[in-house]
Amino acid sequence: MAIIFSKKCEYGIQGVLYLALKGIGTVTPVEEIAEHLQIPREFISKILQELTSKKIIGSKKGKNGGFFLAKSPAKIKLYDIVIAIDGDAIFGQCVLGFPNCSGDYPCPVHDNWSKLIKETYAMLNAQTLDQFKDKVSLKIQNLGAKKKNVKVRPAN
Amino acid sequence: MAIIFSKKCEYGIQGVLYLALKGIGTVTPVEEIAEHLQIPREFISKILQELTSKKIIGSKKGKNGGFFLAKSPAKIKLYDIVIAIDGDAIFGQCVLGFPNCSGDYPCPVHDNWSKLIKETYAMLNAQTLDQFKDKVSLKIQNLGAKKKNVKVRPAN
DNA sequence: TTTTAATCAGACAATATTATCTGATTATAA
DNA sequence: TTATAATCAGATAATATTGTCTGATTAAAA
Secondary structure (H helix, E strand, O other): OOOOOOHHHHHHHHHHHHHHHHOOOOOEOHHHHHHHHOOOHHHHHHHHHHHHHOOOOEEEOOOOOEEEOOOOHHHOEHHHHHHHHHOOHHHHOOOOOOOOOOOOOOOOOHHHHHHHHHHHHHHHHHOEHHHHHHHHHHHHHOOOOOOOOOOOOOOO | OOOOOOHHHHHHHHHHHHHHHHOOOOOEOHHHHHHHHOOOHHHHHHHHHHHHHOOOOEEEOOOOOEEEOOOOHHHOEHHHHHHHHHOOHHHHOOOOOOOOOOOOOOOOOHHHHHHHHHHHHHHHHHOEHHHHHHHHHHHHHOOOOOOOOOOOOOOO
């Protein structure tokens, strides 16, 4: 199975996107987020806690508490979320797993792959949450229906 | 942890690359491959067996047996190996994990990501094993030394 | 002030991936 | 023909990721 981002990371991005939809400062309980995005409640809860500790979002404890966007969507990059959850290994590791792949001793696809990774990096850095709020709303509306009985990872 | 290809896939590519280096038809025991590439012997053995059953390489049983390139390096694409081991999920799945992401209901990064994936697809399809035999030889020479005590996956 | 509803912390469970082990089968060489 | 050295098949073990549970803490509302 080849993947790009971990499930944690995917869910994290989806969750923050959802908070962005609700607008800056609007407090949303994890129950609603989990329900809407069809993500296991305790799992997304843990992820949002992690993003809270890394200051990407904020949280409010106690009754009527929940999570919220702590800063302007224009100031939150996809890159920030990816780095917070998955780290930066994707940007520095040899795609073929050669332990000492580098510019001096490149693996066969080093140059080609470097180009793709640079483009990915640029895209994640350029995309801030404010840039696609309308797209997300479409998306969110359309969730839920199809996600039932989906296996954690599709068969290989 | 974000990854692109599974360890199995990385090892598979490395192994086939090594066979390509030895030249078409040259039979190489898995012991030598594992030693040279610093991959667990039983693991790379299983992977090469899988690639054998999928006709990407050939094998010879019994004494003096081993694995070998069954066809011209020019006819083996990186794409073939990736598909054989990791499947094609990477080319069709939403990078943010939205279950019903598509052209009609795109996730926020759908268009950007599609472009990157198409480039990756094109690269894996364009790269055949004959195109970088010299680079690999450099690489292979330089292996082994640094791989000791490397964790299976780097810390997050 | 008490009840309620939320995050938070940490342990635990399930699943997937990675790695290892045992022995059967095969074919070469002695 | 027998010993040897290899793939092959299937079970098992170790680790990482994903998902769940329990209870503590917190803060608002009754």
